[in-house]
Amino acid sequence: MTTKDWNISKLQVLRQCHRKFYFAYETAMHTFTNPYRRKAYELLKMKTLKMWQGSIIDWMITKEILPAYVDRKIPDYEVIAKRGVDLAKRQFEFSKNRFYHANNISRLEVGADWAILDIHESLTPFQEIELIEIYATIEKVLIDFPTYESPVFGKSMEQYLLSARFLRPDAKQMKYEYGGVKVQPQIDLISYMGKSMHVIDWKVSERDDADYSRQLLLAGIVALGFSRQKYRQEKWLPLPTLKDVRLFEFNLLSGKHKEHVFNKDAVANALDTVYLLSDDQEELSQSKSWENLDINEYERTNKVSTCAVCNFKNLCKHVILNGLNYDEAKYLKLVQNQKLENFAV
C-alpha cells in the first residue's frame, strides 16, 4: 500500500469542494512552466488581509519570540513588534508590485518578504484604513503577548514559557502513520512539563471553525506518538499516555484560550475522518499524473457560501467559460471585470 501524506488543510478542502481540491492539490505547482498550474499555485498561496495579519503575528511568535524562550531569554517585545510591522509593510509592497508573478524572482531568495494578497491578485476591494488597523493590531498583539493568560492558572504567558521544561515551537516534522495514511499536522508549539505536554495552536482569526479541534487532535496524536517513541528509545518508564496530553487553542487576537478534549473517542473519530477522506482522494486522482486527470470528475460544490470565500473562484469561473482551459489574458480580463462589478455593488 502506498502511503499518503495528509494535513488538515487538505482534509478541509476535500470536504468543502472537489473542484477546489483539484485546483489546490492536483493543479497548483510553483514552477512557471505551465501558466495554469502557476496561477493555481498563486491562488493557493493568496491571503485575505485578515489571514495575512494572522500570518505575520504567527511568524513573529514562531520565529522570534519562542526561540528566545527556548534559549531562556526574555525577548524585547517593543523591538519585535516594530519588526513585525516592518515585515508586514515589506510583504505588502512585494505583493502590490506583483513580484510573485515574476519568474526571475525566486521565493527562496525573497524569504519572509514573499506574499500574495487578494487585494492585488484578485483585485478584492479594500480601504486604506483597513491597512492602518492591521499594522496597529500586529503591533498590539506582539506587545501584549507576554501578559496573556497561559494554560496554567495564575501564570502569565511569559511565566509559563519560562517555566516549561522544554519548548518545541513549529514542530512541522512530526508525523504519524495510520492505515497507510501519513498525518503531518502543523503544530505551533509543544510545551513539555516532565512526562506531560501541552500542544498549542495559535488561532489568528475570528472564525470559529470545527477544524481547529480536528487539527489539534491530530497534533496531539502526533505529539504523543513522538514522545512515546523517545521514551522507548531512552528506555524511560512509564510511557506517556493520552492523559499526559492537553490541547489548547489560543486566540491571539483576544488573548483567550480554550482547552479541547483529548480522549480515546475523540482520537478515534479524528483518525477515522482522515482515513475515510483519504479514500475519497484515492478515488478522485487514482495517483494519475496531472495531464491525465479529468477536471469534470471533480465536482463543484453548490454551497454559495463556500464559493464566496474560495481563493479559486475567478479561476473556477474562467475555466468553465473557457471550455475547461486556461488562458492567462482572458483570466486577467475576467478578474478586471469582476473588480468593476464589485465596485458597482
Ligand code: SF4
Ligand atoms: S468557486 Fe466554488 S465550485 Fe469553484 S472551486 Fe471554489 S468552492 Fe469549488
